[in-house]
Amino acid sequence: MADVKKSTEKAPAKAAAKKPAAKKATTKKPATTKDTSEQRTTRAQKAAPLKAGATKAAATKTETTSDFKDRALSKAKSAASQGKERTGTAIENLSRMIEDSAKTIDDNVGEKYGNYARSAADAVSSFAEKLNSKEVDEIVEDAREYVRKSPAVAIGAAAVVGFLVSRLIKSGMDDNDA
Structure with missing residues (x-):
């Protein structure tokens, strides 16, 4: 029995001496591999919601840009139409002023120059009519x-x-x- 005890006592001592060395080497490698895979998995999981959110944001941005463009075009056309009407009215008024001044030019400078004023008034008036008849x-x-x-x-x-x-x-x- 004493021999049996001695052999069992020696065996655990040798096994105990080998285990810590083996444990250190084994613990480092699996722990590093395990940590890396956990980080990769975590990163992949975090990237998926961001990607989906980015797609929604891009779609929303496209819709917003399109909506903004439509509103800008609508306002620009409205402003251009108002400007066209005002310009047409101003040109008609200019034509009337030239026509009215043609008689004064006849009296002061001569009939020849009054005719020039009348033809200029006619040209301005026809331009105003063309402007008013066309769309923007x-x-x-x-x-x-x-x-x-x-x-x-x-x-x-x-x-x-x-x-x-x-x-x-x-x-x-x-x-x-x-």
């Missing part, structure tokens, strides 16, 4: 065609209009300062 889309298309046919004249006209607008703005700012 037709006017825009006519402008595009004109620019395609003679871009140099269009650039010159844009420069003149820009100059006039800047002068109007500057005079408005001068009036506000006074």
Whole structure:
């Protein structure tokens, strides 16, 4: 029995000496692998809801952009229609003023110059009629065609209009300062 006890006592001592070394090596590898797989799984689970949310946000953004574009186009067309009506009225008034001044020009300068004023009034009046008879889309298309046919004249006209607008703005700012 003593021999049996000695052999059992020695065996656990050897086994105990081997276990901690084996445990350390075994614990490090599975723990690292386990932690990594848990992190990957967690990341994948977190990415899925973000991706779904991003898709919804992109769809909402597209709808919002489309809605915004539609509202902007609608407002622009409305403003253009109002501007067209005002411009037509102003041009008709200008035509009447030129026609009225033609008689005065006849008396002061001569009938020849009065006829020039009348023909100018007729040209302005016919332009006002054309402007009032067309829709905004037709006017825009006519402008595009004109620019395609003679871009140099269009650039010159844009420069003149820009100059006039800047002068109007500057005079408005001068009036506000006074």
